[in-house]
């Protein structure tokens with residue numbers, strides 16, 4: 181599929197004894213928005229990490245527009261190489277993962293302004309759309325609420341060249357007003373930039389609001 | 400009805416040090432009031448990181464050293480002294496913590512739930528866990544399993560009051576409802592339940608009363624039914640929407656006015672609606688209602704004020720479509736239509 185993000189026949193386990201993902205495949209078209217649902221512990225978060233190259237599958241591969249996204253670099257003999265596409269090392273991975281707990285995804289000792297500009301410098305328009313106030317950049321993560329931190333994590337993930345956002349329960353811990361703000365902004369940005377989305381949620385009502393297709397991962 | 404727990408004019412601040420000598424207080428909770436009676440399930444609903452966990456920790460007597468509290472906490476009419484807490488904590492007073500780090504990493508989870516084999520088996524199967532789970536160590540559990548284990552551990556001892564801090568994130572809808580039904584059952588059998596949650600929907604469906612938490616205080620205490628019942632009118636008193644934000648996440652409602660324009664009263668294709676929330680009193684409660692995905696998914700602009708930087712008058716004023724000069728003075732809680740509201744203009 182043109183521009184699609186695909187995971188093909190992925191198997192993975194955290195230890196040898198138990199497979200968490202057993203031959204799982206999923207395909208998300210360019211600009212498509214998929215809600216990933218399934219019972220607790222069925223491996224949704226694990227699949228998200230595989231899609232974004234944070235975990236190396238035992239077998240199977242993740243491709244973007246038909247090209248393997250991650251893998252072992254045969255020439256170098258180095259370990260698992262997250263994101264080995266063209267220009268890697270200089271460009272952020274085109275598949276970006278956003279976690280449920282933003283406080284675990286930022287360096288607690290670093291002011292947020294620094295964290296925000298690690299990969300690229302987000303434009304005014306993105307910051308405004310996400311409701312990020314300039315004064316927050318001078319604060320440490322402990323001085324912001326979960327919703328405010330999550331806005332930073334989303335802005336950070338929207339680097340140029342990003343084609344897919346993988347969002348693992350990113351609004352689960354937020355109040356519904358913040359949830360509506362964040363999703364409306366993120367979806368608008370995705371539509372304008374033709375970014376695809378894989379979003380894990382436990383709420384069928386939220387899934388209906390944010391996705392164009394629902395995929396169920398079975399236990 | 401006898402009150403099990405009363406929290407009166409509770410406040411909590413942290414002593415922060417800028418440099419060596421300059422001590423500054425960071426006010427996290429102010430003027431918070433809440434009571435839980437026998438047979439009652441009361442939810443404190445507000446966004447995460449807004450100090451709800453600290454309220455729970457304050458009740459449980461497990462606040463960090465630099466926290467300074469004011470007001471009072473009463474247990475069956477008696478001041479909650481350290482001595483009393485020591486006696487009831489883990490027995491008559493049970494706690495379901497939010498943080499998964501409360502489990503002891505070195506002890507198998509079965510032992511941490513209860514030593515009573517029969518009770519253990521019953522709880523484990525009730526929460527759809529496999530018996531083998533009892534032999535695992537905490538690090539071997541998924542988030543959802545850990546959550547269920549912590550609920551089991553709290554409920555094993557038949558408490559009189561359960562304080563549950565965000566017990567459901569990471570659980571599927573089905574398991575979350577399951578846990579809520581268990582809490583509900585305990586309340587129906589006479590216990591009190593204080594549910595601290597960001598999940599307004601679960602609160603509406605299972606609690607008797609909801610205290611809406613904003614910027615470290617309760618802005619409204621309402622019967623859960625007030626979030627549902629209605630006569631078809633939009634809660635802000637507007638009939639129908641302005642067109643922005645209805646049914647689609649792609650509308651330009653991000654720029655809509657601060658009054659939650661556009662929730663409308665037509666069904667919007669996302670399935671069931673939660674009534675019309677017309678019984679609600681405070682503008683923030685109304686914004687919560689309108690933001691629910693099954694209602695308008697309305698993104699009322701603005702953020703909650705930062706603890707170190709609270710506005711002088713009403714905490715909601717910077718976002719409030721109804722504010723007037725009177726709102727420069729912080730509103731006191733007052734009874735209104737069977738609930739309590741802190742707002743000058745709520746009717």
Ligand SMILES: Nc1ncnc2c1ncn2[C@@H]1O[C@H](COP(=O)(O)OP(=O)(O)O)[C@@H](O)[C@H]1O
Pocket residue numbers: 194195200218219220221222223224225226227538539540541542543
């Ligand atoms: N870091 C880890 N170490 C060992 N096992 C894990 C780890 N993370 C998750 N698991 C296991 O993998 C399974 C799937 O977990 P997860 O992907 O978190 O599920 P979901 O996100 O669908 O709830 C669970 O059974 C869990 O016990």
Ligand code: SF4
Pocket residue numbers: 682683713714715716719720721722723725726730741742743744745
């Ligand atoms: S007191 Fe004034 S600013 Fe505060 S919620 Fe009521 S109307 Fe709005």
Ligand SMILES: [Mg+2]
Pocket residue numbers: 224225542
């Ligand atoms: Mg998960």
